[in-house]
Amino acid sequence: MIFMETQRILSGMRPTGKLHLGHYTGALESWVEQQNLLDQNGSRAYETCFLIADYHNLTTSLETGEIYNHTLDMLIDWLAAGIDPEKSPVFRQSQVKEHAELFLIFAMLITSSRLERNPTLKEQVRDLNMESLIYGHLGYPVLQAADILLYKGNVVPVGEDQIPHVEITREIARKFNNQYPHPVLGEVFAEPAPKITKFSRLVGLDGKAKMSKSLGNTILLTDGPDDVLKKMRTAVTDTQKIRKNDPGHPEICTVFSYHAKFASPDQLFSVEEDCRAGTLGCVDCKKLCAANISRELAPLLEKRQYFEMNIDLVKDILFEGEVKARLIANHTMQQVRAAMKLGETTFSIHHGQVKC
Numbered sequence: 556m557i558f559m560e561t562q563r564i565l566s567g568m569r570p571t572g573k574l575h576l577g578h579y580t581g582a583l584e585s586w587v588e589q590q591n592l593l594d595q596n597g598s599r600a601y602e603t604c605f606l607i608a609d610y611h612n613l614t615t616s617l618e619t620g621e622i623y624n625h626t627l628d629m630l631i632d633w634l635a636a637g638i639d640p641e642k643s644p645v646f647r648q649s650q651v652k653e654h655a656e657l658f659l660i661f662a663m664l665i666t667s668s669r670l671e672r673n674p675t676l677k678e679q680v681r682d683l684n685m686e687s688l689i690y691g692h693l694g695y696p697v698l699q700a701a702d703i704l705l706y707k708g709n710v711v712p713v714g715e716d717q718i719p720h721v722e723i724t725r726e727i728a729r730k731f732n733n734q735y736p737h738p739v740l741g742e743v744f745a746e747p748a749p750k751i752t753k754f755s756r757l758v759g760l761d762g763k764a765k766m767s768k769s770l771g772n773t774i775l776l777t778d779g780p781d782d783v784l785k786k787m788r789t790a791v792t793d794t795q796k797i798r799k800n801d802p803g804h805p806e807i808c809t810v811f812s813y814h815a816k817f818a819s820p821d822q823l824f825s826v827e828e829d830c831r832a833g834t835l836g837c838v839d840c841k842k843l844c845a846a847n848i849s850r851e852l853a854p855l856l857e858k859r860q861y862f863e864m865n866i867d868l869v870k871d872i873l874f875e876g877e878v879k880a881r882l883i884a885n886h887t888m889q890q891v892r893a894a895m896k897l898g899e900t901t902f903s904i905h906h907g908q909v910k911c
């Protein structure tokens with residue numbers, strides 16, 4: 556049997572504070588699933604590492620006053636959703652210096668015109684009405700490439716807007732491997748593959764393409780049943796369906812898109828039928844949807860309370876994750892320096908991965 560190293564999953568989020576349903580369906584839920592997935596032998600199918608991209612946050616806001624609180628808030632949501640720090644180290648970019656180091660090297664391996672063509676960047680410039688672009692923002696995917704490749708992530712579960720960044724990461728990995736073959740390993744980096752979740756982009760309550768904090772159209776993971784119901788009442792439906800008995804078009808309705816994710820198959824079927832037939836009104840339909848979402852969020856709310864009451868534990872989890880991350884990152888940078896012939900002339904001949 557050929558010995559295969561366990562595939563590693565690396566993903567991350569920017570610390571924008573409390574998370575919303577879009578974060579959950581688009582990423583967090585699948586992170587937890589992959590973290591707990593077992594192979595045929597009962598061993599973990601993947602190693603998993605999750606990163607808090609605090610440097611990336613600076614691309615859209617220079618404000619750092621709340622960054623630690625936002626980091627803890629987000630981390631609590633991760634833990635409440637089932638991220639297990641024993642299995643998955645969690646850490647901040649800013650606390651592992653190698654991110655900055657590898658970013659600098661990668662910045663030499665890609666042209667600015669390639670980065671200007673990044674569709675995710677164009678979308679952001681448009682959505683945020685940005686008049687000019689800071690240099691670091693242009694380099695956003697280069698830093699992301701460093702995040703992924705430092706930990707030799709093979710699989711990157713992300714929302715669809717991040718696919719272009721994973722593609723750029725692949726190009727940088729290829730370029731590095733060609734330019735700097737390692738004397739022992741041959742190639743330092745494997746090209747990572749993105750993994751998109753089915754509900755990678757949840758529509759906002761206002762019917763806009765994306766649930767997003769800046770658009771104010773979110774349901775938070777911390778919203779209790781009353782909040783969820785209140786917000787659900789504001790959700791945009793089929794605007795042609797005014798009275799209960801008007802037949803509706805579920806395919807254009809925001810609430811129905813949530814049902815597709817949170818309702819049971821039977822419920823989904825009857826909502827669709829009854830909406831079209833004009834026997835279900837939007838008020839009742841929204842109540843059902845809110846109840847389903849709240850049921851899914853209930854265990855998270857409970858776990859959140861525990862972590863909020865034990866905030867020192869959360870801080871320790873972060874601290875320990877950062878110790879583990881530094882070990883891996885340091886090992887990769889030794890390989891990078893050896894391949895680039897930077898530093899010592901004798902090569903370190905470490906093979907393989909450092910375990911999380």
Ligand code: TRP
Binds near residue numbers: 566567699702720
């Ligand atoms: N850019 C990602 C986002 O906004 C966050 C991120 C930073 C990330 N570094 C990463 C995601 C590395 C995956 C892998 O969602």
Ligand code: SF4
Binds near residue numbers: 792804811
């Ligand atoms: Fe949307 Fe439900 Fe109203 Fe139909 S009944 S338009 S699916 S909210």
